[in-house]
Amino acid sequence: MLAPFLFFGMFMSTDGQLAAMTIDLGTQFLKIGIVKPGIPMDIALNTESRRKTPNVVMIQDGHRTFADAAIGMQVRYPHLVHGNLNDLIAKSFQHPSFELFKNRNPFYEIDDSPRNASSVNFKLGGESYSVEALTAMVLANAKKFTEEYAQVSEIKDVVITVPVYFTPVERLALERAAQMAGFNVLQLINDGTAAALSHGIFRRKDITEKPQRLMVYDMGAAKTTATIVEFKLVKEKYEKQPKMTVLGVGYDRTLGGIEMTNRLRDHLIEMFEKTYKPKTKVNTNRRAFAKFAKEAERLKQVLSANAEHFAQIESAHEDIDAKLKMTREEFNRLIEDMTPRFGEPIEQALRMAQIPIEDIDQFVLMGAGTRVPKVQEVVQKTIGTKEIGKFLNTDEAVAMGSLFQAAHLSKGFKVKPFNVEEKLIFPVEVHFVSKVKDEKTEEIVGEKNVVKTLFAANSVYPTNPKTISLTSYSDDFAIALKYGAVESLTKKQLQEVGNLLDNLIDVEISGLSDALKNRSSEESEFKGVKVSFLIDASGIVRVRRAEAMFEAKSGIVGSITSTLTGLFSSKTEEGEPTTDEATATGSNEEKIEEREAPKAEETTPQPEPSATPSTEESPKANGTDETTTSGNTTDVKPKKKELPPIVRLRIINKYPSAYVPNRYDVDEEKRRMVAFAEKERLADERAAAENELESFSFECSQYLEESEFTDFTTEEEKSKLEESVKRIRLWLEDDVTKETPTKEFTDNLLELKNVVRTVKKRQEHDKTIPEKMKSLDTLLETTLSLTTLGNNVDEEKALFKKEDRDGLKTKLDKLKVWVEGVRKHLDTKKKFDDFNFTGKDIDSKIRSLNREVDRFMKKMKKITTLDELNKDGKINIDDIVAEAEKKASSEENTETKDKTKEPETGAESEMKTEL
Template sequence: MKSFILGPLGLLVALCCLHKSTDAALAAMSIDLGSQFIKIGIVKPGVPMDIVLNKESRRKTPNVISFKNDERFFAEAAAAMSSSHPQSSYNFLLSMIAKKEGDDVFTTFKKTYPFTAFEFDDVRKTVVFPYKEEKYNVETLLAMILWNAKKVTEAYADQSVKDVVITVPIFLNQAERRAIAVAADIAGLNLLQLLNDGSAAALNYGVFRRKEITEKPTHMLIYDMGAVKTTATIVQYVLESNRKDGKDKQPTLRTIGVGYDKTLGGLEITNRLRDHLEKVFRDTVTTTKDITTNARAMGKLNKEAERVKQVLSANKDTFAQVESLFEEQNFRAKVTRDELEKLIEDLEPRIGAPILDAVAMSQLKIDDIDLVVLMGAGTRVPKVKQILKEILKGKEISNFLNTDEAIAMGAVYQAAHLSKSFKVLPFNINEKILYPVFVNFLTKTEEGALKPIRKSLFGETYPVPNRVMHFSSYSDDFK
């Protein structure tokens, strides 16, 4: 009889969390793999856990790669080229990982980046990006970005770093997670775990308040509206023991409810504002050609729309202005917060839906939630905050997390825990699997023939405890 034992922090590669032991020495890192930005955490002996500064001494790095004259550009340099060379600049790759031809994500990508050429592999039917004589798939481009993150971390730490925990949205399926694992391997990283970003943020909160965790459960809601997705995660903190005698109680973080919208984020708001500015330009400026046919002009307009959106979060009106936007014509137009809110009126039901879904899954009520925290740049939009306050019935929204860095800092604590080079105080994590996980294998019949069997290992929304599966028909190895 053979058994596979799966623990709460280390699942087999085929499952939701990827975890393997390592001998990499004396440093570990985390990567908050956002669609628009990357934040990197670092831990090494004698140095507190910290956020890595990139070459421009900034604490977050644009998640983009650009090519020019057979040279690769990353981070700020690549972001600067996105408007001037959009044909060979690649943004928001995480949204397309492991996606196949026909997925709606490519329609959205084409609308957002109309001048970035892409096609589909004849065999895999996944997306590839042609550049000169080469064709790059998403895993390869993502691997380049992860490789650059590794090099930036090593320069900051002044030593080699391989061990990494990478955070991902909880709704990623197995194919998407495996693709990220492949990219990490290509980048020369030793992937300790793929940790759900909501769990990482909650862990960052818990490890600094472990003395406040008792046998009485505390519930926290984390609402995160990022660039392209929105998630609501309800976690429970409780002090409990894994032993039969009830001794040696340890703080435990358990995900009990999740809601999400895979396509609702700050990028959708920016796109609508960009389209509005484009219309204003058409109505007020005379040109010989259509502005949408010019890659550089549309890149500038997109960048200005993002800036205006941020300004309107704190001001009721502002001016959008771009010098020599198109055909040497300058552009200047007043934009009000009311205009922006009218552009996103139809999104209002979607803004609150993830919270309602998370509450329903958790089987709690809004009143049962003790703490609420908002994350992601999208939550800075006043209309978004207003809708959330209404859904939360006026419940206080706290500011106890550094929301830009909480995910990376929680993940680097987990990296220290999983690495052999460090000892940290234990903090149990029980994540939730949103998709059922099955084991497929061949079993022997009484006649000696092989018959395919499919067994459920974890059901949908099943928590991840220790799990043992017995295979009694075999005395030798099998697949």
Template sequence: TGAIGVMSIDLGSEWIKIAIVKPGVPMEIVLNKESKRKTEVAVYLKDGEREFGSSAIGKGVRFPKNTYIYLQELLGKSLNHPMVQLYQKRFPYYDLIDDPDTGTVTFVHDAEKKIFYSPEELMGMMLNYSRNMAEEYAQQPIDACVLTVPAYFNQAERKSLLYAADLAGLKVSQLMDDNTAAALNYGVFRRHDINTTATYMMFYDMGSSSTTATVISYQVVKVNGIADPQVSVKGVGFDRTLGGLEMELRLRDHLVKRFNENKKTQSDVTKNPRSMAKLFKEARRLKKVLSANVDHRAQIEGLIDDEDMRVKVTREEFENLCSDLWDRVAQPMKDALKSSELTMDLMSQILLIGGGTRVPKVQEILLKESGNEFCDVTNVSYHLYCAPWWNSVFRVKTFHVKAGAVYPIEIEFDRRSTNDEGVESVKQVKRTLFQRNNPYPQRKVITFNRFYEDFNFTVNYGDLSFLTDPKEVFDRKISQVALAGVATAHEKYGGGNETESKGVKAHFRMDESGVLNLESVTFIKNALCSVGTLQCSKNVKLICMMYPGYKTGGTRRKMNSCENYEQTYPQVESVYEMNKTVEAIVNETIDVESTLQNTAESDDKSEHKTKTEEKMKNETKSKVEEKTKTEQNETKKMETRVQKVKKSFPLEVQIMSVDHEEPPSAHKQLSEEKLEALSAKDAWKLARETAINKLESYIYDKRDKLYQEEYEQALTNEEREAISTALSEASDWMDELEGEPGPEVFNEKRQQLKDIARPWLRRVKQRQDTIPLMEDLESSFNYSSHFLQAVLALPEEAQIYTPVEITTLGDLIKTSVDWKNETVKAEAALKPYEDPVLKPDDIKQKLMDLNREMQYLINKAKTAKPKKPKTSSKKNETKSTT
């Protein structure tokens, strides 16, 4: 099986970071083509050409309408959403409409050709590009990932991002809030500092388009008796429109104002999308420079009508432009503390994340508000630990995570009632499903009582009064649920003397990604059953204690950290079966005792048939019978009682999503085909570019070799002319090429050039390879010759080799040396442009023959046994003669 790799993606509105973990590779950030850790979230599309990252940003200066940026802000929103309206105001050159199938916003890419791209499709392209970078780095396929999302993402936005990942063919293991991911990564590498006393910290993240403050607690907790650290989200505050982007846009507008004041041209810069894109790019650079310098000069060549712009901007001017933004910097921090019901003095540390926190004025405000020194962790890759933490394949230390729901969720339904006068009234009932900051994943059950007909209910967001910015407010409705089969269930199972309705139960679950799902809806009844029971005798009660599994009913409850299960086990038949079993055990015990006594008595009777023993037998028998009758009399008579048995029956559920309409299957298939076609086009384009580069490299390389002394001498005049002509024709053919032929055309042309140049290049290659091989052959001759001399010098009694073996080695050395001398002499007589006779393959064969023979003789020396001396036998012959 192949290695298992895991990918985690830190998805921001402006930048994206990718990390992988695989066997043999630690947690590591994937570098892009520019060897950078982060890549711009940008997609460029024009005439079938597609670019990502910095290449797309570069093309965006020339073609801003064809370069799509800040896609995260549009996920799961309609055209009339306040955030979409703000997006259009910031980037007026985009043409946006509502998709008729999904009701969400869509980009009009080409109105004439009717080409449209939704933010989900564009985000899917970006995620697929990220997967390709990770696979290239890991050198293996990757199809699963963990995605980080802003904590303030609602249900529609989370579902839209999951849909985008599905279009890209990615299996999302989990959507993790970025503040939770940051806290997890920070705590993992400081787990030894965490103890049983809760420690509170605040993470302040000012990114490109939003700002989030989160109160986090670290504490060691016991789960199943094992103590491990746990990170919990206690409170969250955010501002969806406060970030570096808003500052950059104000700088862009300031540059527009300063340029128009000079009156260098009559053209309006704001009406030219390309000029506005240039100004926006310069404003982004200017903001970074002003974070470290008190002033800087902004300059753009050929802004409009061949007019240049050179404007000096100071940090003071920049701060004045954003004066109203500074009042909002501390508000997320206050909201987080209010949500967590904690105070600032309990925060042991404040950690800054995001590029926006590098602005000096932001740091000044945060320092004044907190009164504490803060730790700058702007460059932390807080998604790095997400992938191995989620995947059980990798052995990592346990670290519990408790994320919190940012928005409260409740259930609304109408309850109809009739008063004594027969007047029917309708009352709207609300029940809280998830409160704000409730941990997830978690299951919740809502019971609907006194409903005898089919009914509907809605799932809505709860009290959103904590959202102060109107742009953050969205439609409260999440989904509408219609239940069918309630009346049928009552007619079939309810209303009788033997059954009792316990209402309708709806089972909800908020999963690991923070997405709410309605798992099932069931009709619950209590069945009333007549049950026969027995009153146990003393022996039966004793055995009942020995068999605690026999009980007359009970409830088993299984609980874990987030989910509760309850199941009632009615013991209707088991009571009767239990008593029968106990009686059988008692009777069997009595029968065994009787049998043992009868067996003993029969043996005694055969040996000693005396009247005394006969009398003892009768007395024992009567005692056993009397004991049996007593036990039977103590047994309780049958009684009858009623026991309630819970039973559930599934109902038909029809869910209509209000905030995020699931795209039809045909719409999804069309999107997938659109992305697959673009991916196939990219693959074809990459193969074509690779083939062109290989052909160009081959032409340039061989042209250069034509004038290198070693290669030049290996050519005849005819060969030089043919190769030079072929290279020139191929170069002219590439310059005059029309259209876009496929990669196979360039590969075929390169193969033709290879066939022409092959004899020439082989000639040079063989002579180059001969030099080191001849050195090895000379060394082998020297070594084998010395070995042969040492063998011949051995005395006869110490010789371990046979004459045939010695002769074979000597002949092999002689023939090899003779071949070498003759071949070298013949090679020296050849011209450089003639094919060599001293070939590398022949030299390798000679080396193999010598090495094989030498290895055989050396191995024999290692295992040979010394000969026995003959001196002892000669001494014995001398003594006998004497």
């Protein structure tokens, strides 16, 4: 698995298709990274222009609210604002995580009779929503505001961070939730790995053949993890490349800032009830309970920097304003029993890595929980003399590290390699029943349970595909994937995983009996079934394929050869895992698929897809049969159709101990979210129309009090506007309901705007038309002076011919009559009268006049000297004539440049000099 370092855009498509994003999916907050052409690497800002977004969703009356807007409603509607859901993914009501969640959030309404009883569901507005569906909504909202921030139409590719202790089924359930949100999940990456990757990427040049070890200690809102990684250069095909290997991890999935806040909240409630003695308990009022929780979170942050502080809650309970003093010493006593747990993840990570603390080169703290002084004190004591580093942007390191990985995995960027190997915590075994046959009669005489280890604990992933061969089955069968003994986890950690450890996947394989029916024992020999597995870069166990293997028989000699080969070849025990040879060199699954010719496979008849929840089917493989025909006219016996040696079997995966949304669930939630989005779009349009009408009606009220507006209004218009404003404002206050359609708002707004638009138009004309008329008058007078040039000069010496001057004079006189009519109208009209012309009419006259002047100037005669026109003293050559001559000369020069240059005569040279 590679991680990126240096970006080179390969911009073969649009920005939206090349863009990729990452989601640091924290319990309380999200941080979103974005990479696209033009934005190489950045943290996306949400709609409130913040770099982190609360991980909450509120559903009320069919409308969803997210992020800060939902947090603002949490005190009023604590039972409707849902957050802290990460640890409920893929869980059931019987799981320990649900019991802990219920104790921390007593006011949520649980739906204990959902369509799938293995999932945790909440009742909101009469509807039932699974944890995965609510998570998908949060992810979809992040997708939406990131697309707006990046200014692209759609972003599909995403890398999402997960806690290191997430089991394969939890990861798969989260991947399905992301698919509900419209994402293509490139990878699920452990948050500690992403943070360490961010550190390694920026210090790539410092990595050498000597191992360098880093420990990342992360205490978030709900969990605490410690991750030990090792950086070093390793030999690749052609050169040495940096490699990051996860050596060990430790965690406590219930230790975090939420637990500290809840203890402080309960203590504040206890102090309040003792001090103010309310009639009822605070925990009976969910709104008061939420107020104390909000203040406890604020107080915890303040006490991290101050020795004491006051908790102040206005109208905390029963209209009592609370003011309670709290010291850091008291807070430390509240979390005293938690302090031994602060260092346990560090010790567990060291045990798994099998190294002492002295071998750790660098140590860094992350997460809001590590800002608590007591946490820092215990951690420092655990690591001894090691210095706590300050070299990492702990707030955004996880998002940035996963963002590098997103750039590497997306199609739009080429990056420098950075190998990463993850540590596998949960070993995976395959369980199946082997049928025992009698050696002489080949009849089945018994069965035995077989257990084989596929992926061992503390191995690394992503893995090469592992294949098992099953030779005793002749009918459809089932196998089971289960977790092996997890020796690196404590008893408490195993209890927290709960029933997820019971069974991983029940794999049902069908189509074998049909494949055998289509074969005769004389034509081919059944060699068994091969089932292939792998753990991908996301830590998810995948059942790649199941195939029935056949070998064609080739007569007596072929049978003898086959028998001898079997005698001298090494036999593999049934179910013994082997690494696929085709993939051992690092080829991925897609390349293997391509190398297998379609004609070499056969598809058994497929039944209709099952709608059973928590069930998934493998992709169906379509094979093709080839027939050969003779090209000669002689009758030849047709060749018998050759059956392919590989038959793809059908796989159905079932998850008995967890809720994993299947394809039906994903499609159903997609449809529901599309319906939500459309309903919210219409609601937003209605709200915008109502707000605009309310604002404009108030604006109209102000207009009616301003003389600058009323002077341009007729009595009828003024009366109509006053009545409309009064009626609309009363309607808005008394009659508008949630069911009021958008059209009523837009119709009333149009009524007001029609009146105001007419008056505003008069105001604008009153300001602009006099200025335009002044410009027209100036141009007209200037142009009239041109028509008088040459009146007292011989016609031969005049610049313009008489007929040209007379023609222009006629047009100017006509324009002058129009101008006088306009002036008369302007002098007699009142402010509230409409203009019988517009500013566009005046602009049109000015353009027409300019065109006439241009045509007139082009008709000017060529002259030798200006003195000939000036010698009798009767004609004064003013600035206007000079400009006209300059323009005519410029046009002649332009025409000359476009033609081939010819030698100038002496007369031409003399005339240019004089001009």
